[in-house]
Amino acid sequence: MVVGEVATGxxxxxxxxxPGGYATxxxxxxxxxxxxxxxxxxxxxxxxxxxxxxxxxxxxxxxTAGLPAEAAAIGVDLEATVDLDRAQSWIGDVVGRLTGGVxxxxxxxxxxxxxxxxxxxxxxxxxxxxxxxxxxxxxxSVVLATGSRPVELATLPFDGHRxxxxxxxxxxxxxxxxxxxxxGGYIGVELGGAFAKLGSQVTIxxxxxxxxxxxxxxxxxxxxxxxxxxxxTIRLGTKVIGRDGDDLVVEGPTGExxxxxxxxxxxxxxxxxxxxxxxxxxxxxxxxxxVGRRPNTDSLGLPGAGVRIDADGRIVxxxxxxxxxxxxxxxxxxxxxxxxxxxxxxxxxxxxxxxGGRAAFDPATIPAVVFSDPQVATVGLTAxxxxxAGAGAISFRFPLSASGRAVTLARPEGYVEIVxxxxxxxxxxxxxxxxxxxxxxxxxAEAALAVEMGATLEDVALxxxxxxxxxxxxxxxxxxxxxxxxxxxxxxxxSGP
Amino acid sequence: xxxxxxxxxxxxEGLEEGEIVSWLIGxxxxxxxxxxxxxxxxxxxxxxxxxxVAGQVVxxxxxxxxxxxxxxxxxxxxxxxxxxxxxAPVPGAAAPAVGRPKAAPxxxxxxxxxGVDLGxxxxxxxxxxxxxxxxxxxxxxxxxxGVHLPPMAPKTNAGWEAPDSGVHLPSPERKTNxxxxxxxxxxxxxRHPLRGIRRVxxxxxxRSWSEIPHLTTLDEVDATGLLAVRRRLADAGIDTTIxxxxxxxxxxxxxxxxxxxxxxxxxxxxxxxGGSAGSIVVHPDRNIGLAVATADGLVVPVIRNADQRGLADxxxxxxxxxxxxxxxxVDVADLRxxxxxxxxxxxxxxxxATPIIRPPEVGIMGFGAIRPRPFVVDGEVKARPTLPxxxxxxxxxxxxxxxxxxxxxxxGLLADPIALLAELxxxxxxx
Numbered sequence: 033m034v035v036g037e038v039a040t041g042x043x044x045x046x047x048x049x050x051p052g053g054y055a056t057x058x059x060x061x062x063x064x065x066x067x068x069x070x071x072x073x074x075x076x077x078x079x080x081x082x083x084x085x086x087x088x089x090x091x092x093x094x095x096t097a098g099l100p101a102e103a104a105a106i107g108v109d110l111e112a113t114v115d116l117d118r119a120q121s122w123i124g125d126v127v128g129r130l131t132g133g134v135x136x137x138x139x140x141x142x143x144x145x146x147x148x149x150x151x152x153x154x155x156x157x158x159x160x161x162x163x164x165x166x167x168x169x170x171x172x173s174v175v176l177a178t179g180s181r182p183v184e185l186a187t188l189p190f191d192g193h194r195x196x197x198x199x200x201x202x203x204x205x206x207x208x209x210x211x212x213x214x215x216g217g218y219i220g221v222e223l224g225g226a227f228a229k230l231g232s233q234v235t236i237x238x239x240x241x242x243x244x245x246x247x248x249x250x251x252x253x254x255x256x257x258x259x260x261x262x263x264x265t266i267r268l269g270t271k272v273i274g275r276d277g278d279d280l281v282v283e284g285p286t287g288e289x290x291x292x293x294x295x296x297x298x299x300x301x302x303x304x305x306x307x308x309x310x311x312x313x314x315x316x317x318x319x320x321x322x323v324g325r326r327p328n329t330d331s332l333g334l335p336g337a338g339v340r341i342d343a344d345g346r347i348v349x350x351x352x353x354x355x356x357x358x359x360x361x362x363x364x365x366x367x368x369x370x371x372x373x374x375x376x377x378x379x380x381x382x383x384x385x386x387x388g389g390r391a392a393f394d395p396a397t398i399p400a401v402v403f404s405d406p407q408v409a410t411v412g413l414t415a416x417x418x419x420x421a422g423a424g425a426i427s428f429r430f431p432l433s434a435s436g437r438a439v440t441l442a443r444p445e446g447y448v449e450i451v452x453x454x455x456x457x458x459x460x461x462x463x464x465x466x467x468x469x470x471x472x473x474x475x476x477a478e479a480a481l482a483v484e485m486g487a488t489l490e491d492v493a494l495x496x497x498x499x500x501x502x503x504x505x506x507x508x509x510x511x512x513x514x515x516x517x518x519x520x521x522x523x524x525x526x527s528g529p
Numbered sequence: 530x531x532x533x534x535x536x537x538x539x540x541x542e543g544l545e546e547g548e549i550v551s552w553l554i555g556x557x558x559x560x561x562x563x564x565x566x567x568x569x570x571x572x573x574x575x576x577x578x579x580x581x582v583a584g585q586v587v588x589x590x591x592x593x594x595x596x597x598x599x600x601x602x603x604x605x606x607x608x609x610x611x612x613x614x615x616x617a618p619v620p621g622a623a624a625p626a627v628g629r630p631k632a633a634p635x636x637x638x639x640x641x642x643x644g645v646d647l648g649x650x651x652x653x654x655x656x657x658x659x660x661x662x663x664x665x666x667x668x669x670x671x672x673x674x675g676v677h678l679p680p681m682a683p684k685t686n687a688g689w690e691a692p693d694s695g696v697h698l699p700s701p702e703r704k705t706n707x708x709x710x711x712x713x714x715x716x717x718x719x720r721h722p723l724r725g726i727r728r729v730x731x732x733x734x735x736r737s738w739s740e741i742p743h744l745t746t747l748d749e750v751d752a753t754g755l756l757a758v759r760r761r762l763a764d765a766g767i768d769t770t771i772x773x774x775x776x777x778x779x780x781x782x783x784x785x786x787x788x789x790x791x792x793x794x795x796x797x798x799x800x801x802x803g804g805s806a807g808s809i810v811v812h813p814d815r816n817i818g819l820a821v822a823t824a825d826g827l828v829v830p831v832i833r834n835a836d837q838r839g840l841a842d843x844x845x846x847x848x849x850x851x852x853x854x855x856x857x858x859v860d861v862a863d864l865r866x867x868x869x870x871x872x873x874x875x876x877x878x879x880x881x882a883t884p885i886i887r888p889p890e891v892g893i894m895g896f897g898a899i900r901p902r903p904f905v906v907d908g909e910v911k912a913r914p915t916l917p918x919x920x921x922x923x924x925x926x927x928x929x930x931x932x933x934x935x936x937x938x939x940x941g942l943l944a945d946p947i948a949l950l951a952e953l954x955x956x957x958x959x960x
Contacts, residue, residue, distance in 0.1 A: 038764075038765075038766055039766040041763055154768065154841075155845055156768050156844075156845070157766075157768070168766065170763070170766065170768065248563070249561065249562065249563035249564070249579075250562070250563040250579060253563055253565075253579060338849075350856070350858075354856070357848050357849050357852035357853070358848065358852070384642075389642065390641050390642050390644060391638070391641055391642070392637075392641045394637060394641075395634070396629065396634075415562075416562065416583065456656070461631060461656070484633060484634050485633045485634075486631035486632065486633065486656075486658050488656055521538075521599070521600065
């Protein structure tokens with residue numbers, strides 16, 4: 033240790049103020065620990081400041097702007113004019129309200145918040161630097177929750193001007209005339225879909241043969257169809273080679289191609305059934321790169337703390353999220369999906385373990401939702417995964433076109449598919465639910481509850497859902513899997529092996 | 530494998546029939562689930578129909594231009610469920626739910642807390658679901674690995690990693706657990722197999738008690754200086770704990786009195802008449818074992834070359850080993866080669882104890898809880914934090930004078946920790 037370094041002794045140190053970190057701090061404080069939380073930027077982390085929350089707010093703006101296109105078909109004529117600058121002020125209010133709430137909760141819980149970047153000085157001591165200032169904290173236990181950041185493509189580096197990351201794209205104050213989105217994952221389809229409704233001419237470039245790679249193909253196909261119907265160009269199996277001036281050079285199934293990024297386009301063009309507002313500036317054609325996220329573990333000084341990382345830079349943890357005797361890690365910096373609700377759930381486990389108790393993070397499922405239009409939600413196993421895992425699986429897709437609620441909302445596209453173990457008492461345990469359609473994100477929690485509780489198909493089928501709601505579709509799908517569909521014809525091909 | 534007949538589906542829009550526009554696959558083709566098979570023109574739109582399964586195309590029932598009614602078979606597929614056609618794992622899926630014990634999240638949390646393996650329980654709930662009451666019942670039974678103990682108290686309250694104050698107090702959590710029916714000292718009436726750590730402990734203690742004539746000496750020492758030094762070191766940013774200071778002091782004692790760091794080896798049995806009666810082996814390294822209470826029983830991980838290490842190093846090693854022992858993930862290598870043992874029985878309260886030697890070692894030193902007690906200071910009885918200690922030695926090898934001299938030296942360093950620090954600084958490691 034360095035002579036002259038004076039360390040402040042703290043009981044529990046939390047590094048990172050996002051959904052994992054602040055939940056840890058609140059839970060630990062409630063458990064009687066004295067908590068110090070280190071955040072280098074803003075409380076709330078990516079999720080509240082530049083991720084989930086502002087993107088959902090922007091999507092709400094876009095959905096509202098997109099209403100005229102849908103309303104005309106049901107006899108309502110609307111006109112929309114988008115003022116993205118004003119919308120951003122509202123989005124800022126939303127973010128401020130939520131982060132302010134979290135800050136207040138931390139204050140009420142007696143959590144000390146320190147601003148700075150943390151790095152292990154020794155296995156028991158954290159150096160926190162802010163500008164030229166450095167402070168040292170010697171901790172009883174530490175929970176790392178430093179999150180992740182967008183991956184940069186070597187072939188297409190961010191320049192903050194024409195090539196943006198998702199954070200910069202969310203902060204745009206003018207609607208770009210043309211927007212090329214590199215990466216058709218959940219961030220890409222959410223952003224691309226939203227800007228298409230706001231009036232941009234959107235192209236999505238994706239390396240895989242489907243959008244939402246890794247998610248069930250059926251869900252992706254419904255979404256691709258809807259995006260294309262809205263004027264979005266989707267180029268699958270296409271790789272970005274680089275940028276050449278105003279062109280994006282890509283290589284797709286039909287060979288190399290040049291995609292013009294788009295120069296200045298006249299204000300007032302674009303879809304969404306209305307005029308887009310305001311003058312559009314010089315960098316009218318923009319590229320957003322959203323090809324994944326990288327864990328923020330490289331600047332933590334982990335080797336000095338005896339903490340191991342895997343090939344992807346993620347911290348190796350035990351079931352109780354322990355990475356070293358008194359070091360715990362949660363959220364995007366550990367294996368598993370980089371989702372806020374995973375980090376929050378892991379916080380509960382880490383706090384118990386750091387207090388000397390036994391705990392394990394072993395959810396049956398971590399649901400994932402995509403706020404595209406239509407929405408996509410996936411919970412638990414697909415039929416293929418269940419079969420691979422050795423279960424005789426049965427599945428049934430209930431089309432939303434047969435749902436009274438979906439039809440009255442004029443949104444009949446999509447389906448709800450339930451996957452269960454074949455046979456057994458009560459028709460087999462529900463293993464997964466996979467959905468695509470307007471509003472299905474809100475059905476994910478009920479599906480997750482069924483999977484976590486080990487509900488059977490009969491349990492789901494016999495649970496009365498109020499009519500007419502989208503939630504009926506879950507029971508309808510369960511009835512179908514039991515061989516007695518109610519609102520659709522019995523389909524031969526679901527009999528399977 | 531099974532034949533699947535894919536019929537023109539009712540897509541719920543009042544569709545009665547459609548016209549085959551073109552086939553996107555042919556007989557013999559391998560398809561993945563949701564791969565488009567055919568384009569069908571309905572009265573509303575041109576739709577692509579995706580494959581309901583992964584597998585192989587057996588035959589096509591219609592040709593382009595044909596009109597097909599809803600429910601009529603379009604194509605026959607061989608359902609392959611091939612592994613290579615399955616999509617990558619869904620990012621949202623956690624561990625496969627297949628084959629998991631059927632238990633709700635709250636029940637799973639309870640099981641982890643109670644140290645109960647859900648895989649060993651038969652659920653009594655609907656469809657064999659495991660209920661909280663099933664877990665409680667299982668926790669009250671002895672697990673196969675040995676005696677069931679409640680989870681260790683949080684380390685901030687007890688144990689080797691002494692609290693900042695250095696005062697060992699039994700934790701309230703522990704009391705709560707000890708009072709419950711499934712806690713410390715609980716076992717169901719009936720006959721239970723002797724297994725695991727409990728069996729090993731039983732054998733070692735039997736051997737020790739029947740072979741080793743124990744002599745035990747005990748007293749207590751004023752811990753005021755020890756607590757002050759711990760605080761001063763912490764203020765100076767030096768990482769240490771009371772546990773590390775105890776190990777450091779005992780290690781100095783072993784260096785000065787090597788006889789306590791020895792083993793008595795009996796003669797091989799076939800070498801009895803006229804041969805050696807056995808030998809005394811004095812160990813060159815001072816490897817100090819720490820007795821750690823775990824849910825399965827006592828585990829004794831070893832700090833190698835304890836006399837060669839600085840305080841921060843000792844503190845880190847104590848932490849590492851006790852945490853590993855508590856989590857039952859301690860390396861076998863860390864359990865071997867001990868030459869002397871320290872027990873901090875005071876972590877659970879108590880003043881004096883008579884520690885039992887772990888053969889083939891010849892000594893064990895235990896420390897009680899630091900608490901305010903009456904103590905004579907300058908001829909007056911005052912309340913002082915005192916550290917009770919007890920040393921047991923193998924009387925075959927060690928007489929009372931040696932045991933007492935060792936104990937006086939070690940506890941002298943603890944009473945006057947400046948002397949201990951001086952030893953560490955001046956004599957330094959590596960002597």
